[in-house]
Amino acid sequence: MTTMQGTQAPTISPVAIRERSGSINTAEIISMMKGEITAVHIKGGFNLEVAGEITANFTGNPGLRERNDGVPGQYVGASHYRKDAATYFGESENARPFVDALFANLVDPVHGLFEALRRELHKRDIELRLARSKHGRANISRAVCWSGNGTYALEPHDDLAQVLCAGNDYDISSVANNTVVALNFYPSVADQGGNLRLWSHKPTVADRKAQRVQTTGYPYSSAYLKDVPCHDFQLKAGDIALIDGGFVHGVTPFTGRRRLVLNSFFGFARPDLVLWWT
Template structure:
């Protein structure tokens, strides 16, 4: 069945929810609003110091662990859990852990700044943030990547819930995040032109995923199938940090030059614990 003929079903948000808050300074209370499912997203403009974004970007491109991903083409340092067993993902994460750390440990690193701030805000609620674990093994701390796909989207429309349902990852604590809300975090350290964040007002359900045959991947949704839904297109610039509910279908539209980000996904597993993974 052609995807454009499938009527997507799921949850649509009201106008008060379906918008991004914009700030010029980091406000971790707004990030917690996204984690708790109280708002769609927030973007903090130009909050990564120029020296930090330059150093982190240079470390990324010089990293001996940098690879090129097919399918959704990108240069990256780190590991993807998408469409893999937990064992494969955690093994790959361990293999590149030191290289990831070398990149994100750049002086003034936004990864450290952001996580310290989120953890402090969570502490006020009796909770904390840490990297996800399974059987004593850790998820990747971050995924540093630069998109280079041609076409209308450099990252095709997708959502982040389906990939957490994979039976091959049974027992991995990230699957408990499905009982709460998924928060995608991106920190832009290099940007030329284009590459807007696009997000549609549809949080697909399992019936839609089954009809499209993407129950465990959440990828791809076509622009034609999404045409009936309200969309936001958010300009992303070098130095920006943004967080949003990754259960809503989203994409990165066409970009030219380099668009390099430090990324991870996070969510509550219970009232006291937020975990992150890539």
């Protein structure tokens, strides 16, 4: 039987990538939300001692679970992926004590970034808040260790499809009209591999339909991406990466230590409102 898959070569999308050392910059983040920057890799962006404590809090966390949604990995927190609003926000509420336990009494980088961005946006008469519904509200982060053992530890995917198809019960659906920023903090990285790979391809609705990933954005095949340029972010503990989640990205295979990422999403829902969720 003939399928639509692979019938059209993916369009090469221009990318603007910044890699630097130092602290995170709220002006840079706002530029990302406006679609002016594709990705930022900040080397040594947060304290290694804090990174080690978060890693230990993940390993011993009573809320540590195996994902059962077809994406291999272990996690603490909640993901909106393939869930209706009632399920996601219910899981977010149930997971909150375990997410809080990741950070214990630490002055952690996720809350620090959230508050810094909230203050900067407030100066511009823009509200930043956690996504919410009548079922509850999102958490500020989730912790994930991807565990795929094939060509990728996390298969190539985009984050826009799952937001676009989230449904009317979600307040995040409107963010899909703008840039969905994926925010990653790395408390622990692998001994070898585990790079964040970003392809120069921002799929359209038609592309997703042709690849049969229109509601999930996951996964895109290696054959589909074989002629698309890509960039590998070589990560170390304490690094921060932000990417335009509309671009295809994934995680290369790795060996050795657990690769742990603290992940959140955010973006403009309206010109005066930025939503944050996991």
